[in-house]
Amino acid sequence: MRFDQILADHRPSISFEFFPPKSDEAAQTLYSTVSGLEPLGPSFVSVTYGAGGSTRDRTRDLVLRLKRDTTLTTVPHLTCVNSSRREIAEILHSYVEGGVENVLALRGDAPPGVEHFEPPVDGFRYASDLVTFIRKEFPTLGIGVAGYPEGHPETTDKMLDLDNLKRKVDAGADVVITQLFFDNRDFYDFVERCELVGIAKPIVAGIMPIQSIAGVKRMASLSGARLPAELLRALARAGDDNERVASVGAHWAADQCRRLLDHQVRGLHFYTLNRSAATRRIYESLGIKHSQQLRA
Numbered sequence: 001m002r003f004d005q006i007l008a009d010h011r012p013s014i015s016f017e018f019f020p021p022k023s024d025e026a027a028q029t030l031y032s033t034v035s036g037l038e039p040l041g042p043s044f045v046s047v048t049y050g051a052g053g054s055t056r057d058r059t060r061d062l063v064l065r066l067k068r069d070t071t072l073t074t075v076p077h078l079t080c081v082n083s084s085r086r087e088i089a090e091i092l093h094s095y096v097e098g099g100v101e102n103v104l105a106l107r108g109d110a111p112p113g114v115e116h117f118e119p120p121v122d123g124f125r126y127a128s129d130l131v132t133f134i135r136k137e138f139p140t141l142g143i144g145v146a147g148y149p150e151g152h153p154e155t156t157d158k159m160l161d162l163d164n165l166k167r168k169v170d171a172g173a174d175v176v177i178t179q180l181f182f183d184n185r186d187f188y189d190f191v192e193r194c195e196l197v198g199i200a201k202p203i204v205a206g207i208m209p210i211q212s213i214a215g216v217k218r219m220a221s222l223s224g225a226r227l228p229a230e231l232l233r234a235l236a237r238a239g240d241d242n243e244r245v246a247s248v249g250a251h252w253a254a255d256q257c258r259r260l261l262d263h264q265v266r267g268l269h270f271y272t273l274n275r276s277a278a279t280r281r282i283y284e285s286l287g288i289k290h291s292q293q294l295r296a
């Protein structure tokens, strides 16, 4: 099912994000995570694309395997930062042939240490260019794009950043999935600002249940997400006990989701980090039963 149909049918949409495993052991963990989450009946799951296309083949293999072996609607992420048009077209062709119906179109991060990113000569500079290309060359695909409630780190002018998001939507995106955030006020304000600039597509909230201190530090530094003082105090109380940290993280994320649902959020996208326990616990605490999801 394409994004526009999913978002029209599922209110809210519930989705889970995975990354391609690096080893056989990690693959086993992932497949048991998928088996644990599949019965929840998510609206879709997505598979990340490693920085600069580093997991190109592993992403494609996992996407096509999930498509073949499960009932899940599986959405590949695709970045253009390091790829030629031909490479992008090739991977998109393989997805369409494999029955994939949607893609999350991203630029990707500039390689580390590169201040002014220059795209490949025959590549794309921004995600909006990739969206334009997909819309024209692969018109059957549904397209998602990334949004940043706290602003994208590269563009300090937040008005401009929002105009750039609008370019992606105007180029043909069907849905915006946001970067993780820990303070819902950032999301509510983002949604309102999107409305003001005329972004009329559904905005799905990105939720990351904190599972360890090292993990949250890494994610916060990558995404620039702000940790509210209340959350920092709770994490400090948990100290270096990872179980307590994960408990604080799950409780915080569940509270965020409950309030977002009260605010009629269009969808919740869980950054699962390839583990099922926290996401499952949060999902079950929300009182949502897939078959009982409100229909549009």
Ligand SMILES: Cc1cc2nc3c(=O)[nH]c(=O)nc-3n(C[C@H](O)[C@H](O)[C@H](O)COP(=O)(O)OP(=O)(O)OC[C@H]3O[C@@H](n4cnc5c(N)ncnc54)[C@H](O)[C@@H]3O)c2cc1C
Binding pocket: 047, 048, 049, 050, 051, 052, 077, 078, 079, 105, 106, 107, 108, 109, 110, 125, 126, 127, 128, 145, 146, 147, 152, 153, 154, 155, 160, 161, 162, 164, 165, 167, 168, 177, 178, 179, 180, 206
């Ligand atoms: C839901 C989600 C999933 C993600 N999945 C992955 C993944 O699988 N793999 C991965 O490597 N990364 C992933 N990322 C991270 C993403 O690739 C980075 O944040 C990257 O730096 C920006 O990608 P983008 O698609 O938002 O780029 P863009 O929309 O192109 O924006 C990049 C920057 O350029 C600016 N900009 C855009 N258009 C213009 C313009 N015309 N003129 C001037 N400035 C402009 C924007 O304001 C922004 O600052 C994900 C992010 C999110 C939120």
